[in-house]
Amino acid sequence: MAADTLLEVANLGKTFGHLTVLKNVSFKLDRGERVALIGPSGSGKSTCLRAINYLEPPTEGEISLEGQLIGRRRNGQPMTDREMAPQRAEIGMVFQHFHLWPHLSVRANVALQPRKVRGMSRDDAEMLAGDLLGKVHLAHKAEEMPQRLSGGQQQRVAIARALAQQPKLLLFDEPTSALDPELVGEVLTVIKELAAEGRAMVLVTHEIAFAREVADRIIFMDGGQIVEDGPAKAVLDRPKSPRLKQFLASLKLGGADE
Amino acid sequence: MSDALPGLIAEALLTGALVTVNVTAGALTVALAIGMALAAAAVMTNNRMLQTTIRVYVEALRNVPSLTFLFLLYFGLASLGIRLPSMLAAIVGLGLIGGAVTVDIFRSGFLSVPAGQSEAAASIGLTPFVAFRLIVFPQGLRLALPSLGNYAVALVKDTSLVAAIAAPEIMFNARQLVNETFETALIYGSAALVYLVLTGAVAQFTSLVERRLEVR
Amino acid sequence: MMFVETIADNVTDWVPRLLVGLRSTFGLTAGGFCLAFVLALLIEYLRSRRNPALRLIARLYIAFARGVPVLVILYLLYFALPGAGITLSALSAGTIGLAAVSGAYLAEVFRAGLSAIPTGQREAALASGMTPFQTFRLVLLPQAVRHTIAPLLINLVSLLKDSSICALIAVPELTLVSREIMSESFMPLSVFALTALLYFALAWPASLVARALEQRLHRPAAERDRGRSKRPAVEVTAVG
Numbered sequence: 269m270a271a272d273t274l275l276e277v278a279n280l281g282k283t284f285g286h287l288t289v290l291k292n293v294s295f296k297l298d299r300g301e302r303v304a305l306i307g308p309s310g311s312g313k314s315t316c317l318r319a320i321n322y323l324e325p326p327t328e329g330e331i332s333l334e335g336q337l338i339g340r341r342r343n344g345q346p347m348t349d350r351e352m353a354p355q356r357a358e359i360g361m362v363f364q365h366f367h368l369w370p371h372l373s374v375r376a377n378v379a380l381q382p383r384k385v386r387g388m389s390r391d392d393a394e395m396l397a398g399d400l401l402g403k404v405h406l407a408h409k410a411e412e413m414p415q416r417l418s419g420g421q422q423q424r425v426a427i428a429r430a431l432a433q434q435p436k437l438l439l440f441d442e443p444t445s446a447l448d449p450e451l452v453g454e455v456l457t458v459i460k461e462l463a464a465e466g467r468a469m470v471l472v473t474h475e476i477a478f479a480r481e482v483a484d485r486i487i488f489m490d491g492g493q494i495v496e497d498g499p500a501k502a503v504l505d506r507p508k509s510p511r512l513k514q515f516l517a518s519l520k521l522g523g524a525d526e
Numbered sequence: 527m528s529d530a531l532p533g534l535i536a537e538a539l540l541t542g543a544l545v546t547v548n549v550t551a552g553a554l555t556v557a558l559a560i561g562m563a564l565a566a567a568a569v570m571t572n573n574r575m576l577q578t579t580i581r582v583y584v585e586a587l588r589n590v591p592s593l594t595f596l597f598l599l600y601f602g603l604a605s606l607g608i609r610l611p612s613m614l615a616a617i618v619g620l621g622l623i624g625g626a627v628t629v630d631i632f633r634s635g636f637l638s639v640p641a642g643q644s645e646a647a648a649s650i651g652l653t654p655f656v657a658f659r660l661i662v663f664p665q666g667l668r669l670a671l672p673s674l675g676n677y678a679v680a681l682v683k684d685t686s687l688v689a690a691i692a693a694p695e696i697m698f699n700a701r702q703l704v705n706e707t708f709e710t711a712l713i714y715g716s717a718a719l720v721y722l723v724l725t726g727a728v729a730q731f732t733s734l735v736e737r738r739l740e741v742r
Numbered sequence: 743m744m745f746v747e748t749i750a751d752n753v754t755d756w757v758p759r760l761l762v763g764l765r766s767t768f769g770l771t772a773g774g775f776c777l778a779f780v781l782a783l784l785i786e787y788l789r790s791r792r793n794p795a796l797r798l799i800a801r802l803y804i805a806f807a808r809g810v811p812v813l814v815i816l817y818l819l820y821f822a823l824p825g826a827g828i829t830l831s832a833l834s835a836g837t838i839g840l841a842a843v844s845g846a847y848l849a850e851v852f853r854a855g856l857s858a859i860p861t862g863q864r865e866a867a868l869a870s871g872m873t874p875f876q877t878f879r880l881v882l883l884p885q886a887v888r889h890t891i892a893p894l895l896i897n898l899v900s901l902l903k904d905s906s907i908c909a910l911i912a913v914p915e916l917t918l919v920s921r922e923i924m925s926e927s928f929m930p931l932s933v934f935a936l937t938a939l940l941y942f943a944l945a946w947p948a949s950l951v952a953r954a955l956e957q958r959l960h961r962p963a964a965e966r967d968r969g970r971s972k973r974p975a976v977e978v979t980a981v982g
Contacts, residue, residue, distance in 0.1 A: 349868055357870065361866070361870075370885070380880065381871060385876070591904070591905075598934035598938060605929070690910055711822040714818050714821065
């Protein structure tokens with residue numbers, strides 16, 4: 269088990285003043301495992317995801333990637349952003365609002381990290397960027413500025429940008445929530461292809477049917493805690509806790525289920 | 527320092543401040559009147575000639591220094607036989623420049639009122655003119671307030687220039703007093719304070735008006 | 743006819759003198775702008791520090807520079823400072839005074855330029871493994887520069903216009919020269935009209951460029967929102 273464990277989240281806690289957003293969150297991720305994090309709004313799933321690469325430094329608990337503690341020095345003190353940079357480089361994150369850099373072309377967006385963080389030569393980085401853009405079916409948009417792309421296209425570029433880090437782990441923070449409905453499919457397709465390649469990922473999403481199809485495991489969070497954690501189909505088809513049952517029922521009431 | 531000095535300073539600065547306030551109020555009125563009228567006309571009509579004339583007026587007066595324009599007005603009119611009293615020249619001069627500034631502020635305000643508002647007004651049968659008067663104008667005015675406030679503060683500061691055309695405002699009086707007493711730091715420092723109070727008051731007043739109009 | 747000839751004759755006399763004055767105007771404007779730029783960076787630095795005393799100094803300075811007329815600041819620098827042992831030339835006093843006021847506005851421009859960048863971009867940069875310095879250099883600064891060029895130009899035009907105020911502390915710039923010519927020739931209309939024309943020829947193109955830049959900056963926003971849902975993050979009841 270230990271040799272295969274990629275990510276370990278132990279007793280994660282996060283409070284903002286008097287507000288406790290995460291409490292005692294613990295789970296593991298193996299190499300190649302695909303985990304979906306689901307739950308109602310305010311359940312803390314995004315905060316949990318963002319704690320993994322210390323964009324939201326936890327107030328309690330530890331995160332380890334391949335056995336290495338993230339975000340803390342040997343003496344337990346929190347690291348600065350500068351010290352954390354190499355660790356973050358191993359984790360690729362895709363944001364809900366894409367956050368492409370508007371002053372750079374699509375290709376430059378994808379090539380920036382390999383060039384400036386991994387030290388690749390400009391030609392190598394641009395070739396890598398071209399390949400990755402082809403992978404997300406956007407090679408023809410490489411020289412465009414991000415603002416000219418649709419939301420779905422921008423998000424696919426953002427995915428290519430994360431892949432350019434050659435990361436050990438991918439984090440998706442509600443990647444389709446900010447998209448118009450007809451653009452959601454193209455992004456989900458790309459994520460499905462990545463999952464099929466066996467890439468380790470944590471996917472926070474509202475697309476439950478998609479999560480069922482793509483994830484090995486589903487973690488259901490509510491009120492800042494993990495309520496259920498198990499194989500995807502089992503958790504969704506045979507929910508054990510009343511809260512999960514309630515959550516799944518309210519989905520069916522709200523609209524069509526795939 | 528003589529005992530009479532503080533009193534002299536206070537007298538000079540306060541009488542000057544009165545003139546400053548007068549000039550500001552006068553120029554502001556002129557500027558707002560011009561700005562509102564021209565902006566309303568520009569937004570409501572599509573008259574090419576009108577738009578161009580307004581553009582020429584605005585570009586001309588905004589790209590020339592206030593002082594130069596005041597000289598042009600004051601001495602230029604004098605050479606044509608029209609000897610304007612300093613205060614009037616100050617009000618007219620600053621007012622004309624102010625009009626050029628406020629036209630764009632008002633236009634921007636009117637155009638920022640969401641199109642849906644005019645559409646709704648039209649759909650209940652209001653004529654364009656009435657729709658403008660009742661719907662667009664009041665809302666545009668509210669949107670324009672912060673920029674107008676900024677302009678008012680700048681206007682107070684610009685009145686310091688009219689000393690150069692012999693209007694007896696703060697700096698004019700201050701300079702005379704300095705010539706008599708040589709207390710430069712004290713007098714000019716106090717003048718600076720007076721201006722701070724005046725501009726501060728204008729800024730506060732603007733905030734007050736903004737807040738009042740929001741509650742509704 | 744004779745009237746026009748007289749003007750034409752005079753103009754050829756005046757123009758060289760006015761151009762000499764214009765040189766001082768340029769000096770004031772350029773010098774003031776550079777100094778203001780440095781001053782604005784300094785203020786921004788003070789504002790970014792954690793020490794509240796430093797931030798207060800910055801705030802007080804900005805309040806003073808925005809609430810006191812340029813003329814008063816020039817008088818204080820030129821007439822009052824000698825009392826404290828510091829004697830500035832009119833040109834120096836003029837440059838410093840203009841810079842003092844402009845610097846406060848530029849500081850606001852810098853601050854607005856940086857804060858206009860959505861925080862998510864910084865996060866994305868840090869998340870990809872860039873150091874804070876790299877983030878600043880590669881992501882934040884290029885965009886801040888883009889945002890500030892138009893306001894900087896507008897500020898420069900303001901400086902140009904304000905340089906005329908230095909006439910009142912006897913800096914031999916364009917407006918003072920024009921005043922002198924007027925008192926010699928008694929032709930205020932022609933002289934000042936010509937002077938106004940000179941200022942206009944310098945200020946107007948710059949204003950137009952600034953406005954064009956601003957338009958170009960704000961147009962892409964409409965295209966950015968294409969395909970992006972304006973709904974807040976969907977709740978559980980969303981269509982699957």
